[in-house]
Amino acid sequence: MALIIDNRNSIPGPGVHALIVGVSDYKNLRDFNDTPVEPQWFLTTLTSGASSAFAISQLLLRDKCRLPLKTLRLLLSPHAEELTKTPAIGASGASPATRAALEAMALDWRTDAEKEKDSITVFYFAGHGLQRGPEDGVGLLEDFRPDNGPPLAKSFEVGDIKNGMAPSDTRPNIAMTQFYFMDACLTRPETQKKFVGVQVPEVFGAELSSIEYRSAPLMFSTVGGAIALGREGQPSHFAEALTLAFDRAAEDPIDDGAGNTVWPVTSLTVKNYLDYYYAKLNLGTQVTLNGIVGTPVLRNLTDPPSVDMSIEVQPDALGNGYNLWLLDGNDAPTPPCTPAALKKVEVTIPAGIYRVKVDAGLLRVSPYRSPPKWVTQKVAGPWRHNLQPLLNG
Known part of the structure; x- marks a missing residue:
């Protein structure tokens, strides 16, 4: 049996x-x-x-x-x-x-x-x-x-x-x-x-x-x-x-x-x-x-695998008035993500090319757009963005 x-x-x-x-x-x-x-x-x-x-x-x-x-x-x-x-x-x-x-x-x-x-x-x-x-x-x-x-x-x-x-x-x-x-x-x-x-x-x-x-x-x-x-x-x-x-x-x-x-x-x-x-x-x-x-x-x-991705935005001086997006290779938000006062976000996304967009009034030039990144399981560690050098003043 x-x-x-x-x-x-x-x-x-x-x-x-x-x-x-x-x-x-x-x-x-x-x-x-x-x-x-x-x-x-x-x-x-x-x-x-x-x-x-x-x-x-x-x-x-x-x-x-x-x-x-x-x-x-x-x-x-x-x-x-x-x-x-x-x-x-x-x-x-x-x-x-x-x-x-x-x-x-x-x-x-x-x-x-x-x-x-x-x-x-x-x-x-x-x-x-x-x-x-x-x-x-x-x-x-x-x-x-x-x-x-x-x-x-x-x-x-x-x-x-x-x-x-x-x-x-x-x-x-x-x-x-x-x-x-x-x-x-x-x-x-x-x-x-x-x-x-x-x-x-x-x-x-x-x-x-x-x-x-x-x-x-x-x-x-x-x-x-x-x-x-x-x-x-x-x-x-x-x-x-x-x-x-x-x-x-x-x-x-x-x-x-x-x-x-x-x-x-x-x-x-x-x-x-x-x-x-x-x-x-x-x-x-x-x-x-x-x-x-x-x-x-x-x-x-046969399809891109799901990847657990952690995105971190610094510094705390950005305050509460900013929005964050994760954009796919077509510049579309995936998944939709516009949280206030968010320093870290955990998402599960298909492997592929992504960039991070941050809209904050304290930035000299807003929105900030990161360089594109190829995201797979092998590079799924925290993706950190230190925006301190881009702050006004």
């Missing part, structure tokens, strides 16, 4: 193969409302892991990638609170996110991915996680149990998943563009350190790879040693930001070779947008980008 979308026969050629996993209801951990205890590594159930993964699955179902979605495998273990807030999770057809289910689905996912070099794979995990090395993030699955048997027997290493997806003599045609997202904490519980040589079972038996030329960025939702940013009963901040990044995180426009102008969304612009989102909400962390990165294109926007 975890194969939610199967377009392998209806869509010829390359496409997107996605494996999405979200865990909130850990069967062997205390509820999130209860006091965490040392034998369970002070971990409890979650209320955003399954919601986050479900949100990303819905994003992919809207064909947001540059290739059509061919397969979508979905493993979810939702908390009751998530099912109450988002009943669609329960009707999604997903299988529980157990270790056995992940093994079976990952093998099938890889089998589909190895048929077309030009395909794209997407792996996303949301749930409890641990850090063991720079790329060795460990995801804990529904049946994780640290107090009975090998503590990490029901978990996986994202590095193992990634290594098992490398091209090899057996799989020379595996998808060469691969995206990995780990929406999990990168902490190392003190209780884990009392175990000697804790092992995480392999999902894949990684073969000796041929020359490595994948574009395979691995994005962690936080930095090493930090806690992921869940939201009770809702998708995490990482999932929310990633959803927005699909529509906003774009490079400057290019010609797609067929005479069309497109705005590529790449691994780097996604990372930059996620950091911008975190900073805007003062979340106190950043995204970590590892892996064989390059700048693989996740999707191509």
Whole structure:
């Protein structure tokens, strides 16, 4: 049942193969409302892991990638609170996110991915996680149990998943563009350190790879040693930001070779947008980008992406009697903005060429018109205009 979308026969050629996993209801951990205890590594159930993964699955179902979605495998273990807030999770057809289910689905996912070099794979995990090395993030699955048997027997290493997806003599045609997202904490519980040589079972038996030329960025939702940013009963901040990044995180426009102008969304612009989102909400962390990165294109926007722009006008001596406009490339106000006593304005606008116009009686020459500026996500920081030298007297 975890194969939610199967377009392998209806869509010829390359496409997107996605494996999405979200865990909130850990069967062997205390509820999130209860006091965490040392034998369970002070971990409890979650209320955003399954919601986050479900949100990303819905994003992919809207064909947001540059290739059509061919397969979508979905493993979810939702908390009751998530099912109450988002009943669609329960009707999604997903299988529980157990270790056995992940093994079976990952093998099938890889089998589909190895048929077309030009395909794209997407792996996303949301749930409890641990850090063991720079790329060795460990995801804990529904049946994780640290107090009975090998503590990490029901978990996986994202590095193992990634290594098992490398091209090899057996799989020379595996998808060469691969995206990995780990929406999990990168902490190392003190209780884990009392175990000697804790092992995480392999999902894949990684073969000796041929020359490595994948574009395979691995994005962690936080930095090493930090806690992921869940939201009770809702998708995490990482999932929310990633959803927005699909529509906003774009490079400057290019010609797609067929005479069309497109705005590529790449691994780097996604990372930059996620950091911008975190900073805007003062979340106190950043995204970590590892892996064989390059700048693989996740999707191509056919329209200018939306950009969050901050405009600041100084000095305070301008007083209350002035108006401010943001003009587009046709000199039209966009959006209409004529506030009084406004020193800073936050707007969301399509990428493009803009200039600022300020009408103030204290200016020697009014209105002031700024030079034009090309505004994209890469230059969307505060646009400051110091008009002190232009004041009368």
